[in-house]
Amino acid sequence: MNKIADEVKEMSADVVKVGLLGLGTVGGGVIKTIRSQQEKLTSRLGKRIxxxxxxxxxxxxxxxxxLDRSVLTTDFDEVLQSDVDIVVEVMGGVEPTYEYVRALIEKGCHVVTANKELLAKKGTELVDLANRHHVHLAYEASVAGGIPILGVLRQFLRTNDITGVRGILNGTTNFILTKMETEQQSYHDVLKQAQELGYAEADPRSDVEGFDAMYKLYILAQLVYGESLPLEEVNRxxxxxxxxxxxxxxxxxxxxIKLIAQAHRRGDGIRLSVEPTALPTSHPLAQIQDAFNAVQLSGNIVGDLLFTGRGAGELPTASAVVEDLAYLLTQPFIPHPAWKEREAATSSKEEVEGHSLCYLEGSGPAATPDQVLHFLRRAGVSVHKLKVQFDLGGVLRAGLITSGLEQEHADLLTSDFGLQVRCFPLLGDA
Structure with a gap:
């Protein structure tokens, strides 16, 4: 009797018709999640998806x-002309995705997207368009996969001023850096492992060159500060x-060393950066290993908060997508704060702030620790820590914790001392 009652109840519930753009890893995860959680979703939402x-x-x-063959189509017009209520976009890329999403919004269809590149490049237009057509544009899955960071930010922004956002926003690079440290392997060897495990694409540039993390940081900045820099002005x-x-x-x-994405205010503007950064091993973000992501928020009332979890993959991303679906079904439309871009408040020349960890390597006759330290002191550079290594070939390898070291100093260390110089900003105490 209870089973019959449950079936009647399920059939009588309203049906929400959902369209899907893309049926790859994440798209498949969305379908699996909806199917496995259908009873719970129907019970809590009063609607069957x-x-x-x-x-x-x-x-x-x-x-x-x-899926039933009648559901599949290779023609976007079939999706547009169908009676879908919500469309989930997980096909990625900007074109033709932008045109598809634009057409759906203009039709009055709510859109859920996991596409951080689309939002970073076309988000200002899409947010404005969604507001004008009174439809939801939901994008929790576009940043940090299964970590519900955007929802958390919306909640805390009601009372807190978020003074800083930083984090590890790309699981592929975090996996690579973890393996390079723990197994002392080269970048290229670990990248090959990451590709074999499915963490890295055959063309890994979006991940390893920082584009993926930059797109996510752009979205976070829009939510926290109500504006962001043009992508070409992000220090990446x-x-x-x-x-x-x-x-x-x-x-x-x-x-x-971690690939850290940071957004913070500087004077009357904001600064965004994505770059390899040195953290004390005691720092919370330094503890995030393998393919995990983490986001650290600093609020004027709540203090520091850390959120961590798997940032990519089939089910973590699908979880965020389905949560967005559930949100749309339970919340009335409220206009989204407009997205804005403005030029950086500072000059294009990168300023040196705080401490940095500098790695020096070379075998020139002038490349001795005493001569290097003498040069740096005369140049006004403070050296707080020094670690020196020599191998059997007479190659100097030195690590220094410095403050005040600028690009011109690094250039002179290369030209006059024959040293390769690589500096990393420090996050946390020196």
Whole structure:
């Protein structure tokens, strides 16, 4: 009797018709999550979620999830002309995705997207368009996968001023840096492992050159500060030029190198950066290993908060997508704060602030610790820690914790002393 009552209840519940753009790893995860949680979703939302159209490149392809052939289409117009209530976009890229999402919003369709590149490059236009057409544009899954950081920010922004946001926003690079440190392998060897495990794409540039983390940081800045810098003004540097020797030296000095994305105010503007950064091994972000992500918030009332979890993959991202779906079904439309961009308040020349960890390597006749230290002191550079290594070939390898070292000093160390110089900003106490 209870089973019959439950079935009647389920059939009588309203059906929410959902379209899907893309049926790759994340798209498949969305379908699995909806199916496995359908009873709970129907009970809590009073609505049954049904996938009625899915845009794919190849309708004949074998997939990990099965859908009725009538649901699959290779023609976007079929999705647009269907009676979908919400469309989930997980196809990635900017074109033709932007045109598809734009057309759906203009039709009055709510959109959930996991596409950080699309939002970073076209978000100002899409947010404005969604507001004008009174539809939701939800994008929790675009930043840090399964970590619900955007929802947390919306909650804390009601009372707190967020003074800083920083984090590890790319699991691929964190996996690579972890393996380079713990197994003392080269970047290229670990990258190959990451590709074999599915953490890195065949073309890994978006991850290892910092683009992926930059897109996510742009979205965070828009939410926290109501504005962001144009992408070309973000200070971005990847990890492809890091060596096992640099990472080992950092470790011997008590630091760990991570690809850190940061957003903070500077004067009347904001500064965004994504770059390899040296953290004391006791720092909370230094403890985040392998393919995990983490976001650290600093609020004027709540203080420091740390959120961590898997930042990518089938189910973590799908979880955020389905949570957005549930949000849309329970919340009335409220206009989204407009996204804005403005030029950086400072000059394009990068300023040197605080302390840095510098790695020096070379075998020139002038490359001795005493001569290097003498030069730095005369140049007004303070050296707080020094670690020196020589190998059997007479190659000097030195790690220094410095303050006041500028690019012109690094250039002179190269030209006059024959040293390769690589400096990392420090996060936390020197």
């Amino acid at each position: 049904e996938i009625v159209k899915a845009l794919v490149r190849d309708s004949e392809k074998q997939r990990a999830v099965s 540097r990847g990890i492809a030029d890091l060596t096992a020797g640099q990472i080992r030296m950092a470790s011997e000095l008590g630091y760990r």
